[in-house]
Amino acid sequence: MPGMVQDRVAFVTGAAGGIGLAIAQALAEEGGRVALSDLREDGVRRAADVLSAQGRPSIGLACDVTKEVELTGALDEAARRLGPIDVLVNNAGLQHVSPLESFPTEKFSHYVVFLASDKAGCVTGQAVVVDGGYTAQ
Numbered sequence: 001m002p003g004m005v006q007d008r009v010a011f012v013t014g015a016a017g018g019i020g021l022a023i024a025q026a027l028a029e030e031g032g033r034v035a036l037s038d039l040r041e042d043g044v045r046r047a048a049d050v051l052s053a054q055g056r057p058s059i060g061l062a063c064d065v066t067k068e069v070e071l072t073g074a075l076d077e078a079a080r081r082l083g084p085i086d087v088l089v090n091n092a093g094l095q096h097v098s099p100l101e102s103f104p105t106e107k108f109s110h111y112v113v114f115l116a117s118d119k120a121g122c123v124t125g126q127a128v129v130v131d132g133g134y135t136a137q
Contacts, residue, residue: 008032012089024047025051033058
């Protein structure tokens with residue numbers, strides 16, 4: 001029985017591990033073609049290779065969602081290789097655990113940029129169905 005995303009293309013941010021990877025796996029199991037994206041290039045490519053080896057069309061793309069040129073490039077590459085993007089899963093996130101008095105200033109600054117740069121809605125923990133699909137620009 002075909003799944004809800006059968007023959008659709010999904011783009012998942014923060015997909016090298018954890019929740020993002022679990023979402024990508026579930027979408028692939030439902031018949032979707034999945035573009036996994038993450039800051040961790042090796043991890044996201046390995047994750048996509050595992051899905052592909054299971055016969056599930058998947059690609060891994062390095063992408064920093066706070067940098068518009070990288071995000072647009074990854075979306076375009078995914079659309080070129082897998083077809084128009086139908087589903088966006090905005091899962092990317094950051095974590096640094098530290099006592100407040102020793103929290104690194106550069107980490108705090110990076111978090112502020114990360115949260116304020118949500119140009120495409122790709123870091124807010126939401127799933128979006130794109131009517132008509134995103135195609136390469």
